[in-house]
Amino acid sequence: MLSNREFSAAVERGAFPEQVGVPLDAPFTNKNGVIQNLLLEKFTSAAIIDSVPGAIRANHFHQTDWHYSYVVKGAVWYYWRPVGSSEMPHHQVFPAGTMFFTPPMVEHAMFFPEDTTFITFAKNIRDHEHHEEDVVRIPLIAAAPDGAAPGGWRISFPSTK
Numbered sequence: 001m002l003s004n005r006e007f008s009a010a011v012e013r014g015a016f017p018e019q020v021g022v023p024l025d026a027p028f029t030n031k032n033g034v035i036q037n038l039l040l041e042k043f044t045s046a047a048i049i050d051s052v053p054g055a056i057r058a059n060h061f062h063q064t065d066w067h068y069s070y071v072v073k074g075a076v077w078y079y080w081r082p083v084g085s086s087e088m089p090h091h092q093v094f095p096a097g098t099m100f101f102t103p104p105m106v107e108h109a110m111f112f113p114e115d116t117t118f119i120t121f122a123k124n125i126r127d128h129e130h131h132e133e134d135v136v137r138i139p140l141i142a143a144a145p146d147g148a149a150p151g152g153w154r155i156s157f158p159s160t161k
Contacts, residue, residue, distance in 0.1 A: 007101070008041035011066065016103035020080065020092055022068060024099060038070050038099060038121070045126040048072075048119050051112040054153065056143055059109045060135040062102070065124040070099040074116025077155070079141050080108040086161045089140060109140040113151045 002010070002017060004025045010017050027036040051057060051074070061083050069076065073096050079089040083105045094100050102108050124130060139158040146154035 004037070005040050008039055011101065011103075012041045016066070017101070020078070020090075020100050020102075021094070022099040022101050024097075038119075039068060043068070043121040044124055045122050046119060047122075047126055048117065051110075051116045051118075053112060053114050054143060054145070055112045056141060057110045057112070059140050060137045061107045062104045062124075062134050063136065064104050065122055065131075065134045066101070066103045067120045067122040068099055068101050069094075069110075070119045070121070071096050072117040072119060074112065074114045074118075076100075076116060076118060077111040077113060077151075078108065079111070079155075080106050081140075083107055086159065088157060088160050107138055107140050111141060111143055111153070111155060113153055 001019065001023055004023050007017055007022055025037055027034045049057070071094050075096070076094045077091065078094055078100055079091050080102065081087060081089040085107070089107070092100070120126070124134060142156045142158055144154050144156070145152060
């Protein structure tokens, strides 16, 4: 597995790692508390996002942008696959204290089974206008409450064969 610096340096070069989870280096701890470095390379914008249980975010891909997502509290059920694929997307759960990466040209969606706060760090300017110019919306996932399903939610895949 790559170190945080190796991972972010690869992103900076445009050599996007295959692994989705971003390694975090050991925190620096002293009598004053803890410092956890998240990124050691360049990015253009950062945003903090709160999501309610049952929310779906993304369901799109970026033509040129990439982003890191750091989960502050809650959890993200993350789904991704190459652009244009009709195969079942990959899935990984990211709990609080973890970070993941989305390169350009990767269809992705985030589902929030609980109140969740996460921070995104992106390559491009992330005001609404610039963001919408770069994304292509797709129906990667849908969700419905289901007491019998894991986590109480049933995830479906409208664009999957």
